[in-house]
Amino acid sequence: LLVERPDSLLVAGDIYDSANPPASAQAMFYRFLSAARRLRPDLDLVVIGGNHDSAARLDAPHPLLEAIGVHLVGGLPRRGADVDVERLLCPLTDARGAVRGWAVAMPFLRPADLPRLADAEDPLVAGVAARYAQALEAARARRKPGQALVALGHCFMGGGRTSDRSERKVLGGNQHALPVDVFPDDVAYVALGHLHLAQAVGGQDRVRYCGSPLPLSMAEAKYPHQVLQVTLSGAELVAVDALPTPRPVPFLRLPEEGPLPLDRVEARLRALPDAPAHQPGWKRPFLEVRVQLEGPTPDLRRRVEAALVGKGTRLVRLEATRGGDGTSLADPDPDARLTQLEPEAVFRRRWARDHDGDPPAHLLQAFHSLIEQAHAAEEVDP
Template sequence: MRLLHTADWHLGQTLHGIARDYEHARFLDWLLEVIDEQAVDALVIAGDVFDGQNPPIPALRQFYRFLARAKARRAGLDVVVIAGNHDSGSRLEAPSPLLTEMGVCVIGGLPVAEDGAFEADRLVVPLHDADGSVAARCVAVPYLRPADLPAMTDAAEDADPFIEGVRRVYAAAVEAGRRAVRPGEALILTGHCYMRGGALSELSERKILGGNLHALPVDIFPEDAAYVALGHLHRAQAVGGRERVRYSGSPIPLAIDEESYLHQVVLAEFEDGRLVRHDALRVPRFVAVRRVPGGGRFAAPNEVLDTLRGLELDAALPRDAWPFLEVSVALAEPRPTLRDEVAAVLAGRPVRLVKLAVRATGSGETLAEAAPLADLAELAPEDVFRRLYGKHHEGEPDPALIAAFHELVATVQEGA
């Protein structure tokens, strides 16, 4: 059986106000080709299908159109979708009566009986091979919110109630999966969570389940799980040194600092209940992300402007495919015309400026830290101004700036 693991699509996302519909459409077209070419039997989408709990209509249309096209191409394809922390579980599950008939299983939240008891058996989804035989049981656990977790009245005093609650949910779910598994079938788990030691994108990933203090240990997943398909972290990675416990990563960079990520999906192959191989399939970069000067570095204005003038850009690209551009400038002195200068260099060129980051190169010292120490009441207004200037900028303020400051002080004093 061949399983394709993907996650964190974030359909409907915008980057600094620019919709990502074009990139998502290209990715979904590419994914359909992969499903065909690799003869995929099962597709797992491990959460954050959408970027928000009330996704825009175009995002909903993209998702349902993809499912319809995927099933039209491969009628026997099993699809398992779990909710992530960005998704509304109930909204994701709403069309389940239709999707179930198509062979698409959506798990938005933990299933419970009328009395509120957790029904773990309902998380277990059979996955079939090319012959139609059950080859695996997927225990589809969605993103767990604190309200989903059992009360920890009997937990040890030093136990973290969040982690212990998650551990117990997974223990019950895994046990349900073990009861269902037959000889020769693989036990596969899903999750949308932040695992201890995972590499986090600071700009686009929320620290969920109480933040880093509640990062989950890898031992919540038992060793007899043939594969664990995770979502939430956008950088593809294995967890805790266990190659069978993996984040697939997001298919596109969801923030500027994800430009260096190798975006991928994971193709996993199972035989006789075991994972026999897994391959990372690189997702093409449909829209480039350019950072000037690059590598998260800041450079002086003239260096940055020269680099922008020398950018090699493809004028034949459609507007939706123009690169995203981040410009990072280090300012040693005030430069109020900077944004206009950057805009002038980029005017009429096939690139979209999404961020102009500015970092002052002054000492960063507060008035209390600046030498020589003095009683604030003893300082002349110009002394205070010079010290504040030195906090943000290098060198001495321009005489014209000092003159403007004195004019401002005089105006205030006359008004008093």
């Protein structure tokens, strides 16, 4: 904000990762808004809620934020039974205060926010398009020649690339992706939230996901996160430039090449550098450990944590890969039902699910001992 000195900052949700964020997360968000307003009094701040956010929680401080020049829309605003379209509109000004464009700050739309369009081929997609059409028409009525139209949204667009293990489609049971023509050609730029990977939609530079500014899963550990700097001239888009975001906390995945046997993983972990003296807790690297198991390892976590003593890392995920066939005990079997199988057969199936081959003799012996104890207990206390 200080170096690039943009005229506006658009945040397309999610603000939080949960509808019930901790007080510390809320304090961090409001401190940021306060600092941005203090350092850049002329900055337009436009924020919308996402699918992870509680619309009511975000909208609660609206009167206070509005008073300091922050335009935040947590959920679709209403005035009685009607949509409060005026609250969705925000003028975008330059450093001298002249209006250069209008933003439609459309938050994440839940099915209950949409008009009923039963005759449409896809009522949910048509409902979203109708909400944008209504708001954009109001913005067109306000703008003057040479002023740009900008839209914000938090949604899943058709053809969007998702990040492994950290996101999902959001509208109507994860089945409804929005077409890019929801945003007419006179909209100079569309700032989208939800997908964590930065990308243009439908091959159009004007419709973009900025992506998350930091990793939200270990699958994104090596992904170059960014924010986007958008340049408009009059009503036209001139350029979109990626600005890499700093990552003050490292994200580590070990082994980098994939799961390895536990003894080799332990050696890798012990080879990590020791934690620097007086290292702040928040700077400790996040760590995912990936292990290939060749048999039962009940002390897996203990051994991994022991290898990490003094390393100053935060173990956030321990992924164990097994060599079995992965077949569920509930999978249909044309030869027998689960209730018709002998206990040893069930035990062998469970072993095959997680490990290669047959269970070793000493485990079979221990299993039979447990079965005998269970039968003996039934005879004593039927």
